[in-house]
Each structure stands twice: as C-alpha cells, then as structure tokens.
Amino acid sequence: MGARITPPVGGMCSWPVHVRLVIGVMTDLTKITTNRRNGPSRLTAIPRSRPAPPPGTRSEIMPAEAGYGQRGMPVPGTDGSGGTLAGLGRGTDMGVVLPVKRLTAAKSRLRGALTGVPHERLALALAQDTVAAALASAEVAEVLAVTDDPAVGQALAALGARVVPDVPGGGLNAAFAYGASLLAHRPVAALAADLPTLCPADLSEALREAAGPGRHFVADAPGTGTVLLTAQAGVRLDPRFGPGSAAAHRRSGAVPLAGDWPSLRRDVDTAADLEAATRLGLGPHSAEVAGQIGSASCSHT
Numbered sequence: 001m002g003a004r005i006t007p008p009v010g011g012m013c014s015w016p017v018h019v020r021l022v023i024g025v026m027t028d029l030t031k032i033t034t035n036r037r038n039g040p041s042r043l044t045a046i047p048r049s050r051p052a053p054p055p056g057t058r059s060e061i062m063p064a065e066a067g068y069g070q071r072g073m074p075v076p077g078t079d080g081s082g083g084t085l086a087g088l089g090r091g092t093d094m095g096v097v098l099p100v101k102r103l104t105a106a107k108s109r110l111r112g113a114l115t116g117v118p119h120e121r122l123a124l125a126l127a128q129d130t131v132a133a134a135l136a137s138a139e140v141a142e143v144l145a146v147t148d149d150p151a152v153g154q155a156l157a158a159l160g161a162r163v164v165p166d167v168p169g170g171g172l173n174a175a176f177a178y179g180a181s182l183l184a185h186r187p188v189a190a191l192a193a194d195l196p197t198l199c200p201a202d203l204s205e206a207l208r209e210a211a212g213p214g215r216h217f218v219a220d221a222p223g224t225g226t227v228l229l230t231a232q233a234g235v236r237l238d239p240r241f242g243p244g245s246a247a248a249h250r251r252s253g254a255v256p257l258a259g260d261w262p263s264l265r266r267d268v269d270t271a272a273d274l275e276a277a278t279r280l281g282l283g284p285h286s287a288e289v290a291g292q293i294g295s296a297s298c299s300h301t
C-alpha cells in the first residue's frame, strides 16, 4: 500500500502537536523516572518561576510554539473534553500501562504497508501517537511504557512517559501485568500501543466511564479484540489480550464499555487498518511517517 493521503473526516483538531517539537534525551532505560507532571506535555502547566531545565535535558516548549489555542487546539490545561489536566486540580489518578515490543519484531502484520517507509519508523510512530494522546488526557496521571527497545524507550520518555524494561519477557499479558504491578497504588488502564488516531477526549471519556468498581474494557473496532482494560486500585488487572480478547475479558468478569470512541477503538494491525486509521485522522507522528500533512481529527471533543 502506498501512503494514501486523504484529509481527516472531521474538522477541528485538539491534538497537542508540541509532541513533534520535543527534543529527546539518551537515557538508561532503568533510570527513567519522568512522569507526565514534569514531562514536556506538562510544561505549559508549570509556573513561570520554575527553573529552566538543565542543559542536555528536554527543551521547554511554550504554548505559542505548541500551537495551543490556534486552529482549534485546546488551551493549556485542557484536553478538549471539558476537563482540566491532571496536576492542575482535576482528573483521576489513573496510571496507563503500555507495552511495546522491540521494533524489529513489532507489528509484523503491518510490515510493508507503507512503501518506502522503514517498518521500525512506522511501528514507533504508532506508539508515539498513542503515548502522546494518553499523556494529554485529563484523566491520566502517568504513562508507564514497558519495553526492551532502547529506541522506543528514548522516544517515549522524550514525550513524558516513564519507561521500564520488559522484565518478565513473557509476552504481552505478562508485560501488562508487570506494568500494573508497578502502579498498584493507582487505578490502572492497560492500553494497546497501536492507536495512532487516539484523541485525548475519547480516552478521557472512556476512563471516566470506567471509574466504577472492578474491571472494564473497550473492544476494538471489529469487536473481537481489546484496546483498553481498566482495574480500580487494589483490583488485579488480569489481562487477557490476544486473539478473541474481548470475549475473554468479558468471561473474566470485566464490564464492556459501550461508548463510540472511534479514535480509541481503531487499533492498527494490518495495512487495511492503517488505511482506515488514515481516513479517521492519524496523530502527528504517524501522519509524518505516512507523508501526510496534519494530524488526528479530534472533532468529537
């Protein structure tokens, strides 16, 4: 498939495009402790008296540079869903766990989907857009990426995620369970890392609906897989991702959430999925890789 360039279906965009402006840092995976409150996505919320970041760390991006308040972008401190960003006095304590495979092995069904684009670049861009959207959600306090790939760790840390190695090395569910165990003090959301259309407002709404006791999940667009599984603090996540995971999560007692949330349900496993995601509106990293100008169409905020 060549990169088919079509404008997003919707109109206004609520994407914080500053993610493209952030400068990364070479960081030892085991030493990254950055969270969204001191990461780049939070810089707009930090008082002006905050000391400048030390040389060699992340660049400070001011709202005007980031495009906030322009072209339908949300003003600082909001994600376009009516809530204010966590750390400014609202939002939940939700920790998002997001495992990513080594890029050489990741998204094998997608290999060759974009002519002339190195597969690893595309696989990374999907994760970058997912993480940036999660960090921009008013309901998310922290994003924890579980990965053994140094390039993934570096790129996601640069966005503001905390990164840990895949210590169990036992596949996707083991990685989710491990990440959740590190966030045991919080409610936890297990999020697929292949959601390049994800809009913060869709994720925020789903997480608000998941606020009841126990576990909740959101099925993918076809209805058979899972894009999001949540567990309240103190409740075991018990992830059952993989083929038929929607039914597996339902059987395990997790409650399905019924909202539309098209940007959340659109996971990208195949070239056809990528085409569907492109029609919906890709996030900035994936759009750039696909040679598409613009970013996710988050008109439903």
Ligand SMILES: Nc1nc2c(ncn2[C@@H]2O[C@H](COP(=O)(O)OP(=O)(O)OP(=O)(O)O)[C@@H](O)[C@H]2O)c(=O)[nH]1
Binding pocket: 099, 100, 101, 102, 105, 106, 107, 108, 109, 110, 146, 147, 148, 166, 169, 170, 171, 172, 175, 192, 193, 194, 269
């Ligand atoms: N850390 C970690 N992440 C994983 C593992 N398996 C899958 N993932 C990630 O989980 C997300 C969803 O998994 P899949 O959709 O099955 O992705 P995938 O295995 O890369 O794709 P295929 O090779 O096409 O099956 C992707 O972002 C993967 O990178 C694993 O064993 N460890």
Ligand SMILES: C=C(OP(=O)(O)O)C(=O)O
Binding pocket: 172, 192, 220, 224, 225, 226, 227, 240, 241, 242, 243, 245, 246, 267, 269
């Ligand atoms: C991991 C899952 O599926 P896929 O590999 O199709 O993304 C899932 O839906 O649980």
